Amino acid sequence: MLGIHSRRLARGTAVALALLFGPVAVAQEVRREPVSDFTLANGLEVVVIPDRRAPVVTHMLWYKVGGSDEEPGKSGIAHFFEHLMFKGTKNAKPGEFSRRVAEIGGQENAFTSNDYTAYYQQVSPDALPDMMRYEADRMRNLILTDEVIVPERDVILEERASRVDSDPGGILAEEIDATLYQNHPYATPVIGWRHEIAQLNRKDATDFYDRYYAPNNAVLVVAGDVDAETVRKLAEDTYAKVPRGPDLPPRIRPVEPDQNTSRTVTLKDPRVGVPSFQKNWLVPSYSSAAREKLDGEPEALDLLTEILGGGIRSRLHQELVVKRGIASSAGAYYQGTTLDQTDVTLYGSPRGAATLAEVEAAVDAEVVKLIEGGVTEEELDRARNRFLRSLIFAADSQSGMARMYGSTLTTGGTIRDIDEWPDRIRKVTPEDIRNVAKKYLSPDTAVTGYLLPAGGNAG
Amino acid sequence: MLGIHSRRLARGTAVALALLFGPVAVAQEVRREPVSDFTLANGLEVVVIPDRRAPVVTHMLWYKVGGSDEEPGKSGIAHFFEHLMFKGTKNAKPGEFSRRVAEIGGQENAFTSNDYTAYYQQVSPDALPDMMRYEADRMRNLILTDEVIVPERDVILEERASRVDSDPGGILAEEIDATLYQNHPYATPVIGWRHEIAQLNRKDATDFYDRYYAPNNAVLVVAGDVDAETVRKLAEDTYAKVPRGPDLPPRIRPVEPDQNTSRTVTLKDPRVGVPSFQKNWLVPSYSSAAREKLDGEPEALDLLTEILGGGIRSRLHQELVVKRGIASSAGAYYQGTTLDQTDVTLYGSPRGAATLAEVEAAVDAEVVKLIEGGVTEEELDRARNRFLRSLIFAADSQSGMARMYGSTLTTGGTIRDIDEWPDRIRKVTPEDIRNVAKKYLSPDTAVTGYLLPAGGNAG
Numbered sequence: 001m002l003g004i005h006s007r008r009l010a011r012g013t014a015v016a017l018a019l020l021f022g023p024v025a026v027a028q029e030v031r032r033e034p035v036s037d038f039t040l041a042n043g044l045e046v047v048v049i050p051d052r053r054a055p056v057v058t059h060m061l062w063y064k065v066g067g068s069d070e071e072p073g074k075s076g077i078a079h080f081f082e083h084l085m086f087k088g089t090k091n092a093k094p095g096e097f098s099r100r101v102a103e104i105g106g107q108e109n110a111f112t113s114n115d116y117t118a119y120y121q122q123v124s125p126d127a128l129p130d131m132m133r134y135e136a137d138r139m140r141n142l143i144l145t146d147e148v149i150v151p152e153r154d155v156i157l158e159e160r161a162s163r164v165d166s167d168p169g170g171i172l173a174e175e176i177d178a179t180l181y182q183n184h185p186y187a188t189p190v191i192g193w194r195h196e197i198a199q200l201n202r203k204d205a206t207d208f209y210d211r212y213y214a215p216n217n218a219v220l221v222v223a224g225d226v227d228a229e230t231v232r233k234l235a236e237d238t239y240a241k242v243p244r245g246p247d248l249p250p251r252i253r254p255v256e257p258d259q260n261t262s263r264t265v266t267l268k269d270p271r272v273g274v275p276s277f278q279k280n281w282l283v284p285s286y287s288s289a290a291r292e293k294l295d296g297e298p299e300a301l302d303l304l305t306e307i308l309g310g311g312i313r314s315r316l317h318q319e320l321v322v323k324r325g326i327a328s329s330a331g332a333y334y335q336g337t338t339l340d341q342t343d344v345t346l347y348g349s350p351r352g353a354a355t356l357a358e359v360e361a362a363v364d365a366e367v368v369k370l371i372e373g374g375v376t377e378e379e380l381d382r383a384r385n386r387f388l389r390s391l392i393f394a395a396d397s398q399s400g401m402a403r404m405y406g407s408t409l410t411t412g413g414t415i416r417d418i419d420e421w422p423d424r425i426r427k428v429t430p431e432d433i434r435n436v437a438k439k440y441l442s443p444d445t446a447v448t449g450y451l452l453p454a455g456g457n458a459g
Numbered sequence: 460m461l462g463i464h465s466r467r468l469a470r471g472t473a474v475a476l477a478l479l480f481g482p483v484a485v486a487q488e489v490r491r492e493p494v495s496d497f498t499l500a501n502g503l504e505v506v507v508i509p510d511r512r513a514p515v516v517t518h519m520l521w522y523k524v525g526g527s528d529e530e531p532g533k534s535g536i537a538h539f540f541e542h543l544m545f546k547g548t549k550n551a552k553p554g555e556f557s558r559r560v561a562e563i564g565g566q567e568n569a570f571t572s573n574d575y576t577a578y579y580q581q582v583s584p585d586a587l588p589d590m591m592r593y594e595a596d597r598m599r600n601l602i603l604t605d606e607v608i609v610p611e612r613d614v615i616l617e618e619r620a621s622r623v624d625s626d627p628g629g630i631l632a633e634e635i636d637a638t639l640y641q642n643h644p645y646a647t648p649v650i651g652w653r654h655e656i657a658q659l660n661r662k663d664a665t666d667f668y669d670r671y672y673a674p675n676n677a678v679l680v681v682a683g684d685v686d687a688e689t690v691r692k693l694a695e696d697t698y699a700k701v702p703r704g705p706d707l708p709p710r711i712r713p714v715e716p717d718q719n720t721s722r723t724v725t726l727k728d729p730r731v732g733v734p735s736f737q738k739n740w741l742v743p744s745y746s747s748a749a750r751e752k753l754d755g756e757p758e759a760l761d762l763l764t765e766i767l768g769g770g771i772r773s774r775l776h777q778e779l780v781v782k783r784g785i786a787s788s789a790g791a792y793y794q795g796t797t798l799d800q801t802d803v804t805l806y807g808s809p810r811g812a813a814t815l816a817e818v819e820a821a822v823d824a825e826v827v828k829l830i831e832g833g834v835t836e837e838e839l840d841r842a843r844n845r846f847l848r849s850l851i852f853a854a855d856s857q858s859g860m861a862r863m864y865g866s867t868l869t870t871g872g873t874i875r876d877i878d879e880w881p882d883r884i885r886k887v888t889p890e891d892i893r894n895v896a897k898k899y900l901s902p903d904t905a906v907t908g909y910l911l912p913a914g915g916n917a918g
Contacts, residue, residue: 072531072644072712072713073711073712073713073714075642171719171720172719172720174716175641175718175719175720175722178641178642179638179641179722182634182637182638182646183534183637183646183647183652185531187641187642188642193642193714193716194716194717195714195716196713196714252532253531253532254531254532254655255532255652255654255655257633257652257653257654258653259634260630260631260634260726261630261631261634261724261725261726262724262725263634263638263722263723263724263725264722264723265720265721265722266720266721266722267719267720268903444727
């Protein structure tokens, strides 16, 4: 039920990622009615995305707070708080909201990323008023006692044990982030460092709640079989009654210094069967590029990673897996929907008698080839079409659409960014692709992670 | 005149380091009169170390604030503030204090570390009242206007350019720290990241001053041709008039998570002639060991690094430089006087036809040999004697003694720690040495830095 959106993704999920996170607005191919956007007097932004194909609504409340807004030493409080939101309020018993969703055959979920925390339910339209009432209630009325908090902390520690500490890939991913980010809080895992989770307490929780859980720090996204006027009226009856919270300063976080070194992070673990590597570089996100006037770079990075490693048509897959047969997997991904700078990742794993070093060298060679030789218009067009198609597919999902709007609006983007985005993707040229590859994918600044069997060697 | 104490030291300065920073109290061999320690009503701790050999006094004021007490995004403010302390006050023109020191033939200096900031003058005893008056004055009466601050920021940026940005070793050292420390603020350079220095402003400076520059957050150390009663009387006339500042919370900083990976940091630069490497591991400091009940480990680490790499009698020097002739330098150091955990560093650089990889392998082999074979009582005794002799030498310097007391008392240590320390060094056994080597110097958690000529290769 509860989840974490790590910036670092499981391999091969580049497409799933684009579905979930990409600032997508190929909605013109899918949508029937326009998206509405309005703001309540208490500061809550409301987005309504009509989708009449089935009697279903997706109700998502997004808070503009995530793991990277935590104070130093308090890692994990954003995700911990996500769990606490399922406890009781002054008006609802613990678990009552979840039971109500289950009774009516609905689904619910919640997730925390570095940049946002979101809660959602998918239900029939007649249950929407109830969902809004419950969600508005827990925005302000949670009961946060030690009896609630202390046992939940053990649940979180257990979650960390099973998701990270018992998974060599999870451990490595944390230390790669801690190495890649030298100054920015993306260095810190969303779930929190174990020893810091263990110290989180009632004061931390109430301080966090009072600071960040307020209508003026949230975005409500309602997608489905409902119209904007109905949502507005329901919102006036529910969310509008929640008082505005404190004015928060702009989300300006510590910025990365220049990266001057190449770095490696190696984990050897007896639980690892087949070795693998991943190579990461810091690159702009859509939001950071807008702030830094790096127009067009995120779009070029989206298509660069599509060409290099986006699925089975990509260069890396074709060359390493299909043609040479040295890799069981090889690919690339980029997640542009973050508030601050993000990373491009290339990855690979050997097959048969091939070594990890051979696979890495072959991946490096593909990067050099792209930087030196560029891409043709034809290859770019094919990649662009694949990419846009995957977005159309994403936009076809009601919850996918809701997630696109929520994640964009909580990471510094606007609805206009979403609307204009397909056109911006269409404008990317072969020269743009080559420029971002050359600018960012330097061996002198790569951070490479190696996951090796005990006794294994990366070289 | 102004300086930074980096935790990361230039190679070969292990002995100088011990002189400056080690919690040394071989004073019984040197001192004639006992050290006095008292606290003024406003919270200022005063230490007086009589030294009658010459008509000189060393007057040092230490503040319990350093680079690692800065807020995220404000790196460099502690060191910046050190510069600002040389500007004018309500009572003294800019530069007046420094001119006064120069006129009487004295010396002055100031330095900032991760954990403390200190100011000192060495003058004839008759000038001590003047020094105390000026130093007490600038504790509270600085004039901090934009006219003062903005030009000094440019001075700091220039200092950073010459000390770090134009020095490949300086750049590498910063990124090694940013890699070694995954969560603790020792990841951040004391001088500050360039882009953050450039943003520091008057509000940052006044906030920092008001919070940290107060008698209850400082230690006055006076060493030299003066007695405690005289110092006490002078302090009552000067420092005692400065009002107590805000009560500060304990200096509890974010703690490192488990380190599970080995990491490398590589800088290739055309300015590098001969390649070199250094290998670092997180280990306890004297203060962190006391908090974590790791009694005896810092003492064992001091002697382990003496045996492995403390000067020309050490194993690394004898084996790599003298016997095999493959290294131009090889050694080890450990700096135990930090508030939080610190690191052990081994280093080496090839000579002649030898490669860096050969030197690194030989250093690694010495670590394995020590872990597997241990050390003999005789080798330990010789190393211990060398180590204690270097401390006696350090204690023979008036400013060295003052620094020992100041650095210990501002990093969580006590005068008793200083007094007992030689006996604790005498108790270290061969088994203690082997245990800390085995516990901490694992290849699976080493962070290795490579400084290579452009086009060079670590392997």
